[in-house]
Amino acid sequence: MKINDAIFGELEYEYGWIKDTTIDFCGKESEISIMIDSEEDGEIDEEQYESYTSLMQNWDQLQQGFLQAILDYYIQKRHELGYDVEVNENYPLIETIDQLLDRITLVGITVPFADCFEGRDIGLTFDCIWDIENGLGLRLVNEKIINVGYQDVAI
Structure with a gap:
């Protein structure tokens, strides 16, 4: 089943x-999926439209913050796993945002049901070289990062 939505365009259920x-995304084209939590009836909440519209309006300004949060998360994760001491080829030393950009790929934007958090709620999902199985996710509320972790934090 398909619908043509005024904000999102053509969607498939x-x-x-x-x-x-x-x-x-950061100067390179990324093929992504936009996923909107909704029932089959195609009713998308006003809050979901607001979340997505606000993200897109602020997209260019937000990207560096995403990258810094991901870099901080990666450095912390690498330390927790002991790979800052013991070498692991899946967790190479990444110290700069440019090095990070070579190792992540934006793959999705998730617009969850509006009742999860107070405010404009959005998830971003990434593939990353260090955890192919779990990937990487960011959860934003009112365009502020509230969680960085595996992809499931963004869904």
Whole structure:
């Protein structure tokens, strides 16, 4: 089943509404999926529109903050696993945002049901070289990062 939404465009239903699109992330085009939590009836909450619209309006300004939060998370995770002492090829030394950008790929934007958090709620999912199975996720509320972790924090 498909719908044509005024904000999101053409969406297809697959346990939620999905659209594949291309977005600029840090100067390079990324093929991503936008996933909107909703029932089959196609009713998308006003708060979900606000969350997505606000993210897109602030997209260019927010990206460096995403990268810094991911870098901080990676450095902490690498330390917790002991790979800052013992070498692990899956967790190489990454000290700069440029090095990080070579190792992550934006793959999705999730617009969850509006009742999860107070405010504009959005998730970003990434593939990363250091954890292919779990990936990487960011959860934003009102365009502020509230959680960095595996992809499931963004869903």
